[in-house]
Amino acid sequence: MNTSTTDLVIFGLGETAELAYEYFTxxxxxxDYTVKAFCVDAEYKKADTFLGLPIVTPEDVTTQFPLATHKAFAAAASGQLNRTREALYNKAKGLGYTMASYVSSRAFVWHNVKIGENCFILEDNTLQPFTEVGNNVVMWSGNHLGHRSVVEDHCFITSHVVISGYCTIGAYSFVGVNAAFADEVKVAKDNFIAMGAVINKPTEENGFYVGSPMVKKEKTAKQLMKVA
Ligand SMILES: CC(C)(COP(=O)(O)OP(=O)(O)OC[C@H]1O[C@@H](n2cnc3c(N)ncnc32)[C@H](O)[C@@H]1OP(=O)(O)O)[C@@H](O)C(=O)NCCC(=O)NCCS
Structure with missing residues (x-):
């Protein structure tokens, strides 16, 4: 019987952190995972506990929850076109933690799919053969990632998105609910794809696309998402 356990510190204290606690628990x-604590910067620490677990700051976390015996998970949504989550991820990694990924037991993941660290892949996702998911990627519930497609680092794929075969979703991109991608489409870095958009051509970096067929808005993705 395997009796080894993994103790986990969740970085973050918002809704995504509470959901991460739910899923890992x-x-x-x-x-075999046990969430032991939450970690936030001192300015966000308004209490000593959350969900009955200690809230600690980055200054104290490695002393109380040592690197040798704990992994970390950075939990945040898509704020500032995923930079908020990236910063949390870099903070935990910078302290020296090994980062965990959560891939739901109710996701369909083919045996040769590659998934990076600090990913949060929820129920009803389908990841077909030869697909790749980078680091710090969120795939909310119910997406289809078609064969040979790649989701690069720091992306946020919401729900019921259909990514056909041989596509690439560029780093930091946000993909709204019910968006659809034709075969072999290359989405550039830093895109915001609105809910329901139909992407049938390559996109430009920092583009904000809406509609079916897709239209590029004048506003950029970084302007829309208020990237500092
Ligand atoms: C794009 C989005 C953020 C709205 O942006 P916004 O700038 O606040 O919205 P606005 O209502 O000001 O729309 C801006 C323009 O884009 C158009 N537009 C916005 N969303 C659109 C959509 N999904 N499809 C088509 N056009 C859209 C608006 O008609 C408007 O056009 P205009 O400039 O010609 O007037 C929103 O539609 C969206 O896709 N959100 C993502 C939702 C989602 O997936 N949530 C999951 C969270 S886990």
């Missing part, structure tokens, strides 16, 4: 695939 109650998904039977992660039965």
């Amino acid at each position: 109650h998904d039977p695939k992660y039965a």
